[in-house]
Amino acid sequence: MGDPVTLIAQWLNGLLSGWGLAPGLVTLILIVIGVVVLATIALVIDIFMVWLERKFVARFQDRIGPNRLGPFGLVQPLADVIKLLIKEDITPFGADKIVYNIAPIMALATVLLLWAVLPFSATTYGTNLNVGVLYIVAVGAISTLGIIMAGWSSNNKYALIGAFRTVAQMVSYEVPMVIALLVPVILARSMGLKDIVDEQVIWFIVAAPIAAILVFVTNIAELGRAPFDLVEAESEIVAGFHIEYTGMKFGLFYAGELLHALTIGGIFSALFLGGWRGPGAETYPILGIFWFFLKMFFMYWVIAWVKYTFPRIRIDQMLNFNWKFLTPLALVVLVVTAILDKVLPHEPLWVYSLGMLAANLVIAWVTLQILRSRARKERQRVAEPGPIARPPEANPSTTQASTTPQV
Amino acid sequence: MTNDWLFIGIFLLLAPVFPALALVIPRLIAPRKPNPLKSQTYECGIETVGDTWVQFRVQYYIFALVFLIFDVETVFLFPWAVAFGQLPLFAVMEGVLFILILVAGLMYAWRKGVLEWF
Numbered sequence: 001m002g003d004p005v006t007l008i009a010q011w012l013n014g015l016l017s018g019w020g021l022a023p024g025l026v027t028l029i030l031i032v033i034g035v036v037v038l039a040t041i042a043l044v045i046d047i048f049m050v051w052l053e054r055k056f057v058a059r060f061q062d063r064i065g066p067n068r069l070g071p072f073g074l075v076q077p078l079a080d081v082i083k084l085l086i087k088e089d090i091t092p093f094g095a096d097k098i099v100y101n102i103a104p105i106m107a108l109a110t111v112l113l114l115w116a117v118l119p120f121s122a123t124t125y126g127t128n129l130n131v132g133v134l135y136i137v138a139v140g141a142i143s144t145l146g147i148i149m150a151g152w153s154s155n156n157k158y159a160l161i162g163a164f165r166t167v168a169q170m171v172s173y174e175v176p177m178v179i180a181l182l183v184p185v186i187l188a189r190s191m192g193l194k195d196i197v198d199e200q201v202i203w204f205i206v207a208a209p210i211a212a213i214l215v216f217v218t219n220i221a222e223l224g225r226a227p228f229d230l231v232e233a234e235s236e237i238v239a240g241f242h243i244e245y246t247g248m249k250f251g252l253f254y255a256g257e258l259l260h261a262l263t264i265g266g267i268f269s270a271l272f273l274g275g276w277r278g279p280g281a282e283t284y285p286i287l288g289i290f291w292f293f294l295k296m297f298f299m300y301w302v303i304a305w306v307k308y309t310f311p312r313i314r315i316d317q318m319l320n321f322n323w324k325f326l327t328p329l330a331l332v333v334l335v336v337t338a339i340l341d342k343v344l345p346h347e348p349l350w351v352y353s354l355g356m357l358a359a360n361l362v363i364a365w366v367t368l369q370i371l372r373s374r375a376r377k378e379r380q381r382v383a384e385p386g387p388i389a390r391p392p393e394a395n396p397s398t399t400q401a402s403t404t405p406q407v
Numbered sequence: 408m409t410n411d412w413l414f415i416g417i418f419l420l421l422a423p424v425f426p427a428l429a430l431v432i433p434r435l436i437a438p439r440k441p442n443p444l445k446s447q448t449y450e451c452g453i454e455t456v457g458d459t460w461v462q463f464r465v466q467y468y469i470f471a472l473v474f475l476i477f478d479v480e481t482v483f484l485f486p487w488a489v490a491f492g493q494l495p496l497f498a499v500m501e502g503v504l505f506i507l508i509l510v511a512g513l514m515y516a517w518r519k520g521v522l523e524w525f
Contacts, residue, residue, distance in 0.1 A: 027410065028417075035418050039425055085429075088438050093446045094459075105430065109422040116418045127414040134485055135415075155459050156448040167467055171474045178481040185488040243449055248433045252426050316524035319470070323513075323522045327477070331510055334484075335503050342496050 004286060005124045009034075035116075038126055042115050042259060049258040050077040053304065060308040087247035092155055095244065099153035104245065104252035106146035111260045113139045118266045119194040121276040121288030128194035133181050136193075136267060137174070140222055143260065144170040147224070147231065150253070151241035162240025165315060166231045170222055172319060176326040177218035183211035183337050184271045187356075193267075197275030202349055205272040207356035210333050210363060212272040214326060219264045220303060221322070223257065227310035228318060265299030266292070273299070332363060469521050473513075480509050 009030065016026045051066060051074060058065025066073030091097060116126040117135055129135050144166060151163025185191055187207055188199040196204075205212045221228040232240030242253045269275060273295045276288030313321070336359055344355040448455050487494070487502045494502075516522060 028413070031410070031414050031417050032421070035414070035421050039418075039422065043425060085433050086437050087433070088440065089433055090441065090446055092448045093443070094448070101430070105423050105426040108426040112422040112425065113415075113418055116415055126418070127411045129411050129415065131485075134482075152460070154448070157450065157455070157459055160459055160461070164463060164467065167463070168470055171471055175474055175477040175481075178478065179484075182481065182484055182488045185485065186491050189489060189492045191485065191489055238449070247437065248429050252429060319522065319524050323473075324517065327513065328510075331506060331513075335506055338491075338499055338503055341491065342499050 005121075006285075034126065038115055039112050042112055043255075045262070046255050046259045047077045047081060048074070049262060050080060050255070052300075053258055056301065056304040057308060060305070081251070084248045084251040089247045089249065090244075092244045094155040096153040096155070099149050100244075101249075103146050103150035103153060104249045104256075106149065107143060107256040108252045108259070110139050110143040110146060111256050111263055113142075114260075114263045114267070117193050118263070118292075119197050119270055119275050120292050121281070122198075122285045124285070124289060125194055128192045131191050132193040132196075133185055133191040133271075137178055137181065141170075141174065143256070144222070146256075147241050150245070154241070154244040156244050158237040158239070159241050159243050161237045162231050162243070166224070166241065168315065169224070169228060169231060169318060172322045173218045173221035173228075173326075176214055176322065176330040177222060179327070179330040179334055180211045180214035180218065181271070182334055183208045186334075186337055186341060193270045193275075197270055197277065200274045200277060202353045203272065203274040203277070207353045208272070208333070208337065208360065209357065210329070210360045211337070212268070214330050214333070215271065216268060216302075218326065219268065220306060221318075223260050223264060223303075225257070225261065225303065226307040227313050229307075229312055230315055230318065233312060261303050262296060262300045265303060266296040268299050269295035329363075329367060333360070336363060466524065473516055473521060476512060477509065480505070 012030060012033070013026060016029060017023070021029075054076070055065040055073075057063075066076040069075040069079055091100065114136060117129050117132045119125040119128070147166045147170075148163045151159040151161075151166065154160075184196055184204050187204055188196040190196060190199070224231040230236070232242065237243075242250055245253060269292065275295075276285075276292045278287065278291030278294075281288040281291055337356070340356060340359050344352050346352055448459075483505070484502065487498075491499070
């Protein structure tokens with residue numbers, strides 16, 4: 001059984017060549033068709049992500065969620081889109097109009113660009129870029145720029161504070177993310193996402209669990225979702241960077257965030273969960289697409305789970321967590337992986353993977369011990385009263401000196 | 408190889424078109440009745456005082472500097488990681504040494520109090 005996507009591509013190729021078009025032009029047309037189809041699929045999924053997200057929130061909060069329009073409320077997102085389209089678009093007084101209008105376009109377009117390198121199956125993928133991982137990091141940085149542009153151009157102080165926090169957060173969390181991304185690159189010896197999936201006979205989450213957790217956490221931070229959503233903290237800065245956006249412009253930010261969450265799930269499953277690998281995916285590549293989307297939506301569910309479980313953290317906690325915990329841990333994992341890769345035998349793959357896993361477990365145990373001892377010290381420091389916190393009765397001289405009764 | 412970059416290039420040109428379309432449609436069908444009160448910036452209910460475009464705190468620049476050092480470092484490390492299969496142990500240790508120098512830099516920044524948020 002052939003792969004339908006390849007078959008369609010071959011059929012189109014034959015059809016266009018049959019019309020007497022030059023081979024270069026045929027390739028160009030095929031690429032344009034591929035891009036349009038890929039982006040359309042992403043956007044259609046995105047519309048239904050709104051429904052999925054609302055259902056997830058509802059379930060996590062013990063509610064039912066949208067269930068009125070259509071079966072299971074599936075038509076609800078379409079109604080939402082129509083509402084957003086016919087809503088009045090308000091540009092705030094004094095806003096930088098060009099930047100203000102480009103920002104939401106950038107927020108969604110950069111997420112779409114990430115779909116170019118996702119390997120959906122062994123034969124179906126946009127492109128197997130040989131610098132794929134670097135491309136993901138670079139495009140992710142542009143989406144940060146979109147948020148900064150939105151916050152800066154809105155002429156609103158809440159939005160500006162949101163943009164400030166974005167700078168601090170995105171810039172910081174990129175460091176451990178890039179370092180942790182080096183680990184799967186070392187294991188696969190390639191930066192192409194398809195090559196990385198091809199190397200994963202045993203999923204990389206076995207050989208590099210700590211790097212997987214680091215990539216997951218830093219990506220949530222890069223996404224700006226809870227518990228790292230101080231970019232748009234409702235209780236402090238109302239809505240942060242998108243406070244002045246209405247109608248479809250706000251919709252684009254919202255859609256961009258949802259699609260980004262799903263795309264991060266896809267990138268994570270390609271890097272650590274074996275991408276399209278699953279029962280029967282080698283013989284029938286079309287099954288690979290099913291497995292890939294299953295893993296992608298599972299990771300998206302985990303991201304939603306994290307979002308609706310943890311409270312928001314403070315900005316100083318956010319920076320401390322990054323620079324004093326994630327970055328050193330990522331560096332240690334990278335060095336240990338690099339050295340062990342040369343020391344461990346590569347031939348029986350399970351020996352290599354288990355060796356890596358054992359090393360990761362040792363690192364995790366040592367890290368937990370260090371954290372535990374620090375927490376113990378911190379608890380002692382808080383428990384014993386300091387000079388300011390001491391009540392006046394504890395010092396006899398002050399109690400005698402105070403003659404007037406205390407209220 | 409060239410096709411890969413052609414794909415990215417065309418994607419780069421077409422990707423903004425989809426969201427831009429979603430902004431053009433409301434322009435055609437949505438009502439547009441702006442008035443001075445409606446287009447005020449949203450703050451506390453009273454009019455905004457002072458200029459919005461203020462200076463960033465210097466703290467952000469320090470974090471940006473530390474970030475820059477580490478980001479440049481990782482750009483150098485990516486080729487090292489891709490060519491890992493061909494590298495002898497010596498070259499690997501050289502890469503590890505490079506990382507350790509940067510760890511020393513991080514430690515220095517930490518002790519100097521650069522990483523404190525105040």
